Amino acid sequence: MIYGSERVKSLPPYLFSIFHQKKKKLEEQGIDVIDLGIGAPDLPTPSFIIERLIAEAKNGGNHKYSPYGGCQEFREAVASFYQKNYQVELDPDTEVLTLIGSKEGIAHLIQAVINPGDGVLLPDPGYPVYQSAVHLAHGQSLPFPLDETRGYVPAFEKISDADTKQAKLLILNYPNNPTGATVELETFTETVEFARNNQLCIAHDAAYDLVTFRGYESPSLLQVPGAKDIGVEFGSLSKSFNMTGWRIGYVVGNEDLIRALSIVKSNTDTSQFLAIQKAGVTALNSDFSSVSYNNEIYQKRMETVLPALQEIGMEAKKTKGTFFLWAKVPDGYTSQSFAEYVLDHAGVIVTPGTAFGQRGEGYIRISLSVPTERLNEAVERMKNIRKGGTVE
Numbered sequence: 078m079i080y081g082s083e084r085v086k087s088l089p090p091y092l093f094s095i096f097h098q099k100k101k102k103l104e105e106q107g108i109d110v111i112d113l114g115i116g117a118p119d120l121p122t123p124s125f126i127i128e129r130l131i132a133e134a135k136n137g138g139n140h141k142y143s144p145y146g147g148c149q150e151f152r153e154a155v156a157s158f159y160q161k162n163y164q165v166e167l168d169p170d171t172e173v174l175t176l177i178g179s180k181e182g183i184a185h186l187i188q189a190v191i192n193p194g195d196g197v198l199l200p201d202p203g204y205p206v207y208q209s210a211v212h213l214a215h216g217q218s219l220p221f222p223l224d225e226t227r228g229y230v231p232a233f234e235k236i237s238d239a240d241t242k243q244a245k246l247l248i249l250n251y252p253n254n255p256t257g258a259t260v261e262l263e264t265f266t267e268t269v270e271f272a273r274n275n276q277l278c279i280a281h282d283a284a285y286d287l288v289t290f291r292g293y294e295s296p297s298l299l300q301v302p303g304a305k306d307i308g309v310e311f312g313s314l315s316k317s318f319n320m321t322g323w324r325i326g327y328v329v330g331n332e333d334l335i336r337a338l339s340i341v342k343s344n345t346d347t348s349q350f351l352a353i354q355k356a357g358v359t360a361l362n363s364d365f366s367s368v369s370y371n372n373e374i375y376q377k378r379m380e381t382v383l384p385a386l387q388e389i390g391m392e393a394k395k396t397k398g399t400f401f402l403w404a405k406v407p408d409g410y411t412s413q414s415f416a417e418y419v420l421d422h423a424g425v426i427v428t429p430g431t432a433f434g435q436r437g438e439g440y441i442r443i444s445l446s447v448p449t450e451r452l453n454e455a456v457e458r459m460k461n462i463r464k465g466g467t468v469e
């Protein structure tokens with residue numbers, strides 16, 4: 078790369094594009110690759126949402142620029158979702174902002190709040206975007222461990238004084254990608270207390286807020302009294318409504334953080350297509366039966382894959398949220414060597430845990446957002462190679 082800036086040149090390559098290249102190469106060789114590295118739902122967007130998009134796309138009034146902060150109707154729908162789901166009161170004018178997907182919002186928030194050299198406490202393992210966005214914003218990533226023994230809940234007392242001193246922002250993500258861990262409100266209460274004691278602001282990434290099952294309901298950070306004084310929460314329609322390509326999400330919470338973010342955004346983009354925002358309103362105002370339908374599918378898939386993994390010597394815990402399984406690699410392998418072994422011998426892509434940080438070593442992430450037959454086939458192939466055979 079000749080023209081890339083120092084920041085861009087020193088950025089580690091985005092893992093998922095590396096996998097994409099490898100997969101393409103194998104497929105060109107005629108190998109039927111099953112990709113369990115996918116981070117997006119395989120199921121289609123519910124038709125009632127598509128119908129609203131079609132109607133709104135035909136309305137010429139929606140063809141102009143959206144207001145910078147997103148349209149009123151969408152911001153009100155987000156506020157009423159928070160009221161209904163979490164009993165959290167939000168001012169749609171100052172405490173809600175439309176995003177072109179939550180990824181954009183997370184990256185821009187980091188840009189909006191940190192100065193060069195400021196630290197950002199982020200979960201390890203964690204969604205890789207946090208770390209690269211901190212890098213691009215000239216900040217310093219300060220990973221904190223999520224350990225299996227603690228149920229992947231942050232151990233705040235283990236964060237060093239130097240790190241807390243340098244940090245300005247703390248990022249959290251529950252239901253968690255990649256571990257599938259979920260928390261009760263108590264974890265957020267502790268988070269707010271820790272952040273307040275150390276003058277940190279909080280960004281909670283709730284991309285999987287509705288992707289939950291087995292009777293579990295995910296709490297909101299904003300349900301903690303005082304959370305709104307220091308924190309924001311990111312939401313997305315991508316995972317709950319199978320709308321990854323639509324690029325629609327939101328951020329809610331602290332007015333000042335949202336104002337800073339909206340300044341970066343209004344100088345970068347002009348919000349999302351109005352028709353998409355209005356289709357998003359229909360999704361948020363729905364009865365969520367489409368969400369429950371998806372969740373039941375993920376749960377069923379999890380229940381068939383888990384025992385199969387155990388059979389081949391891979392420990393993984395039953396989850397209550399996300400569509401990921403976080404599995405220990407069999408003895409004698411690293412994350413990377415096991416992922417390669419499975420790809421070379423079974424034609425199955427799994428994500429090495431180290432793609433999410435150092436603490437991911439010893440694990441792989443398996444996505445359940447793959448059609449059930451393909452998932453079963455992948456598991457059969459893995460069983461077969463573990464028993465000594467190979468799959469051509």
Ligand SMILES: *Cc1c(COP(=O)(O)O)cnc(C)c1O
Nearest residue numbers: 178179180204254284313315326
């Ligand atoms: C998928 C994902 C996102 C991004 O979602 P978009 O709204 O589509 O940008 C954010 N955080 C996590 C943890 C994710 O897995």
